Amino acid sequence: MRVIERSIYRGPHLYGMHPMIRIRLDLGALEQWPTDRLDGFAAALVALLPGLSEHHCNLGQPGGFEQRLEQGTWLGHVIEHVAIELLTQAGAAVTRGKTRAVKRQPGVYDILYSYADEVSGLAAGRAAMELVHRLLPPALQGLHGLDRVARPEPPLPSDLPALIAALRKLVATHGLGPSTAALVEEARRRKIPVTRLNEASLIQLGTGSRQQRIRASVTGKTGLIGAELAANKHAAKRLLGDIGLPVPRGEVVRDRPSAIAAARRLGWPVVVKPLDGNHGRGVSTHVGDNAMLLAAFDAARSISRSVIIEQMLTGTDHRFLVVDGKLIAVAEHVPAHVVGNGRDSIRKLIETVNADPRRGDGHQAVLTRIGLDDALHACLALQNRSIDSIPLPGEHVALAGTANLSTGGTAIDRTDEVHPDNAAIAEQAALAIGLDVAGIDIVSPDIGRSLYEAGGGIVEVNAAPGLRMHLAPSEGSPRDVARPIIASLFPRRRSSRIPVFAVTGTNGKTTTVRMLARILREAGYRVGFTSTSGVYINDCRQVSGDASGPKSARRVLRNPVVDAAVFETARGGLLREGLAFDLCDVGAVLNVSEDHLGSRGVHSLRDLARVKSVVVRAVARRGAAVLNADDPRTVAMARHCRGRVVWFSNDAAALHRAPIDAQVADGGMAILNIDQTIVRIHAGERQKVADIRDIPATLGGIAEFNILNALAAAAMAAAHGIDIPAIAAGLRSFQASFEDSPGRLNIVEAHGVTVIIDYAHNPAALNALARVLDRYRGKGRLIGMVGLPGDRRDSDLRDVGAQAAGMFDEILFREGADGRGRERGTMNALMVKGALAAGKDPATVRCFVNEAEATDFGLRHVRPGDVLVLTPTDVDAIFARVQAFAEARNPERSAVHEGTSHDG
Numbered sequence: 001m002r003v004i005e006r007s008i009y010r011g012p013h014l015y016g017m018h019p020m021i022r023i024r025l026d027l028g029a030l031e032q033w034p035t036d037r038l039d040g041f042a043a044a045l046v047a048l049l050p051g052l053s054e055h056h057c058n059l060g061q062p063g064g065f066e067q068r069l070e071q072g073t074w075l076g077h078v079i080e081h082v083a084i085e086l087l088t089q090a091g092a093a094v095t096r097g098k099t100r101a102v103k104r105q106p107g108v109y110d111i112l113y114s115y116a117d118e119v120s121g122l123a124a125g126r127a128a129m130e131l132v133h134r135l136l137p138p139a140l141q142g143l144h145g146l147d148r149v150a151r152p153e154p155p156l157p158s159d160l161p162a163l164i165a166a167l168r169k170l171v172a173t174h175g176l177g178p179s180t181a182a183l184v185e186e187a188r189r190r191k192i193p194v195t196r197l198n199e200a201s202l203i204q205l206g207t208g209s210r211q212q213r214i215r216a217s218v219t220g221k222t223g224l225i226g227a228e229l230a231a232n233k234h235a236a237k238r239l240l241g242d243i244g245l246p247v248p249r250g251e252v253v254r255d256r257p258s259a260i261a262a263a264r265r266l267g268w269p270v271v272v273k274p275l276d277g278n279h280g281r282g283v284s285t286h287v288g289d290n291a292m293l294l295a296a297f298d299a300a301r302s303i304s305r306s307v308i309i310e311q312m313l314t315g316t317d318h319r320f321l322v323v324d325g326k327l328i329a330v331a332e333h334v335p336a337h338v339v340g341n342g343r344d345s346i347r348k349l350i351e352t353v354n355a356d357p358r359r360g361d362g363h364q365a366v367l368t369r370i371g372l373d374d375a376l377h378a379c380l381a382l383q384n385r386s387i388d389s390i391p392l393p394g395e396h397v398a399l400a401g402t403a404n405l406s407t408g409g410t411a412i413d414r415t416d417e418v419h420p421d422n423a424a425i426a427e428q429a430a431l432a433i434g435l436d437v438a439g440i441d442i443v444s445p446d447i448g449r450s451l452y453e454a455g456g457g458i459v460e461v462n463a464a465p466g467l468r469m470h471l472a473p474s475e476g477s478p479r480d481v482a483r484p485i486i487a488s489l490f491p492r493r494r495s496s497r498i499p500v501f502a503v504t505g506t507n508g509k510t511t512t513v514r515m516l517a518r519i520l521r522e523a524g525y526r527v528g529f530t531s532t533s534g535v536y537i538n539d540c541r542q543v544s545g546d547a548s549g550p551k552s553a554r555r556v557l558r559n560p561v562v563d564a565a566v567f568e569t570a571r572g573g574l575l576r577e578g579l580a581f582d583l584c585d586v587g588a589v590l591n592v593s594e595d596h597l598g599s600r601g602v603h604s605l606r607d608l609a610r611v612k613s614v615v616v617r618a619v620a621r622r623g624a625a626v627l628n629a630d631d632p633r634t635v636a637m638a639r640h641c642r643g644r645v646v647w648f649s650n651d652a653a654a655l656h657r658a659p660i661d662a663q664v665a666d667g668g669m670a671i672l673n674i675d676q677t678i679v680r681i682h683a684g685e686r687q688k689v690a691d692i693r694d695i696p697a698t699l700g701g702i703a704e705f706n707i708l709n710a711l712a713a714a715a716m717a718a719a720h721g722i723d724i725p726a727i728a729a730g731l732r733s734f735q736a737s738f739e740d741s742p743g744r745l746n747i748v749e750a751h752g753v754t755v756i757i758d759y760a761h762n763p764a765a766l767n768a769l770a771r772v773l774d775r776y777r778g779k780g781r782l783i784g785m786v787g788l789p790g791d792r793r794d795s796d797l798r799d800v801g802a803q804a805a806g807m808f809d810e811i812l813f814r815e816g817a818d819g820r821g822r823e824r825g826t827m828n829a830l831m832v833k834g835a836l837a838a839g840k841d842p843a844t845v846r847c848f849v850n851e852a853e854a855t856d857f858g859l860r861h862v863r864p865g866d867v868l869v870l871t872p873t874d875v876d877a878i879f880a881r882v883q884a885f886a887e888a889r890n891p892e893r894s895a896v897h898e899g900t901s902h903d904g
Helices: 028-032 041-048 050-054 064-071 075-089 118-135 138-143 160-174 178-189 224-231 233-242 256-266 290-301 346-354 374-382 420-433 482-489 509-522 550-558 571-577 605-617 632-640 652-656 660-665 696-701 704-719 724-733 763-776 794-807 826-837 851-861 875-889
Strands: 002-009 020-026 097-101 108-113 194-196 202-205 212-215 250-253 270-274 284-287 307-311 316-323 326-334 337-339 396-398 410-413 437-444 457-462 500-504 527-531 534-537 540-544 564-568 584-589 619-628 644-649 669-673 677-682 685-691 746-750 753-757 782-786 810-814 845-848 867-870 895-897
Touching (some): 020 118, 041 050, 041 064, 178 194, 178 212, 178 482, 194 550, 256 307, 270 290, 284 290, 316 420, 316 482, 420 437, 420 457, 500 605, 509 527, 509 564, 550 564, 571 605, 605 619, 605 632, 619 632, 652 669, 660 669, 685 724, 696 704, 704 763, 763 867, 782 794, 794 810, 794 826, 826 845
Parallel strands (some): 500 584, 644 669, 753 867, 782 810, 782 867
Antiparallel strands (some): 002 020, 194 202, 202 212, 250 307, 270 284, 270 307, 316 326, 316 437, 326 410, 527 534, 669 677, 746 753, 746 895
16 A cells, blocks of 8 residues: 555545545555455454444445445545544544545545544544554565655554554644633534634634634633733732622731741631642642641742632532623532542552543543642641552542642532522622633532522632533533633624635636725725735735645634635645635636646546536535636536525626526626626616726726626625625726736836736636737737746647747747756747747747746847737746836836736
8 A cells, every 4th residue: 555645624625525634545456455355354353443333334324334344345445434433432523534536546545534633633544554454464465565655753553552542642632622622612513613723722713803712711802910810819819808709818928937827817727829820739728737737838839939828618619600791600629539448549549530431631531530649649648648548438538639620620510509699709700800701719518508698708710710520520410611602702693704705717816816805995894815926915915925725815814904805716725735714705716727737636627627616615505606607617516506606707698598597587696798898787687887998907808808807806796795886996996007916917118118927827828818919919029938837738838839839929938946847948848849830930939947037038139119928937026027127228217007817
């Protein structure tokens, strides 16, 4: 078996709508060995992983996968199920998977499965391959060993229990804790986008300017003053006492003598705790004499320079969870303890307690294992016991001074037993400290009676309270405490999403994105957009370079300034990572024509259309797909859209073609070019948007491809409900300039020489450029610099050479940094071959190693009346060269104007 490549899809992708890991695996000779030919393999596999017998597979019932094993299935499919089962055993709730044979590559399979986090997901895939390989008969193991792509991961254990333990550790380390996970699950239930911002579980909920952030139960609304007050336990207690809430008396000390004096004034027993500690560290209760006090003081002093000596209240410890000023849940804390049986030591009794499957390390599990640490030994010492002491039958032995879950304590739900006075006390405490989510610790002899009558009081207020004691108490009813927290961040009528517009297609994406961004600015939005030239926020370029992939789109969605996002969505990013978002409000497919064929499994226009259609599939149910009614491949995508379909066309007759006619007649929308006017047709009414001649990018109606781009941008805006005046104003203000549309038919006039810079890099784009060049023919020489990226097929390069031969009087073929593995000179040779085969005079063809050299030659070579056409990859660098040329030839009158686009 050989791993060809691995991909992590974080959004909708070619194979589905959900995040998944994909492993492309070449079975090699093992393709001839499905499971029904492997004697004993299926039985050994299920014996090793009994949970596989519960897998439905595509039969829809438990045992379905076992039936597939018996009937015969290929090892790629087996690896998928093993990876899912390993993740399940490791504690990750994953169930989704699929395996598909790769077209035109016998024995090669795409294995896909969902994941909880990327690290454990990849590790499970690798472990599944190794496990399946080890179960093969020895002869087959030798026939084709397991060969993998280079990877930095450490090797996984070979025995299954150790392997599961290693994966469980990865899930715990890289996964989310119970509090964060509960909030994330609730957010996803409400269809709120979730983005993990770092390994410390900082989570962004929502997108752009509508986002909120959480880290465990701390939210973006948690105030710094409130958090600092809660951390200073003495200051918080004084503040609560000042407003009349019941709190114990206490003093802050810094040395042993002061601690003893404070305890005597308060009266024994006392509680000793650090001023600014957490999770119960350094806290000692039931301190009843000087010796105990000094030991407790030293423990607290190791946590904080200042120590609180506090009156000890009688009763049990309770955690009141208050969210947005309202009591949500109450749990009684039970300190970690064991009960003797007269036979086992405390050590053995702890081992028995820790065997509870609900217990785990740290905060990842519902309950925490009891650790044999210094605090435990100190607690036992205060009771004149050691870890090897044997308690009497029924004897209760405390193992911690506090009841925190983090020290091994348990919780009992008491929400329905709380007296209304006590609920009001907790709510006032949270508001007084200033916390949106607060954990109020109250000691009371009877939580069902008012504290004012029964005694007791507030001993602590906590920012970032843990939620697991309420989500899964040891006893009593679980409480859905995540729902009110998420509801406080996103009230029902407040959307968590900014509008997302995605533009894909072979040509025209960049200009359509820029036109739409301008329209949205006119409509009052703060716009973030991505394109092949960078990431822009409100027209300011913040990141340079090709930004047409999901990584750049995520930058925009994380930016809190952005009110609307417009994304150029190229095929490369779609194939590599999928989309950066789960849903878009408007998704547009402009066209599908030959480009990048033969690369990454895309061998035909049908394959390319499938890739582009991912954007249509990701349209929200209340959203719209904007499709080119003049392109049959985009028309066919309409059936994949869950929302509405809005058509655009440069041909008014499209209104009478199926399925456009039926949809428009049924109240649908179309944006058409009718007599050189952009017209919106909706619900039977026609409304003028703009005269095409008034849109600068169309060159007065000559640049047909930019008419299409303007139609698409207008359709996307109209689909989202943008007013017609804003659409018209945006299109009219979109100037033909390098600033508005860099590298898209930018025209520089310099002392009789015309230089055109355009990012045309496929046949359809060059054809569109050729129609614009017709206006210049007969006025001088047409000189063109032409080149393609190296991932094009040999036939594509020859065809572009022939195409250039028909467009230009002289051709400057160039290569460059985008050779993508091809040897230097081979691309130029293929393009020259195509040009000569088309009848081009060899004397009119030159070759250059890069676009800078070709540009410099062209600028030196031109004469007044000539038109020099440059199709660069590095648009910024080539434009700077042209600007310098223009200023040198005509410093006072050089001009840059008229920009448009038909990029890929």
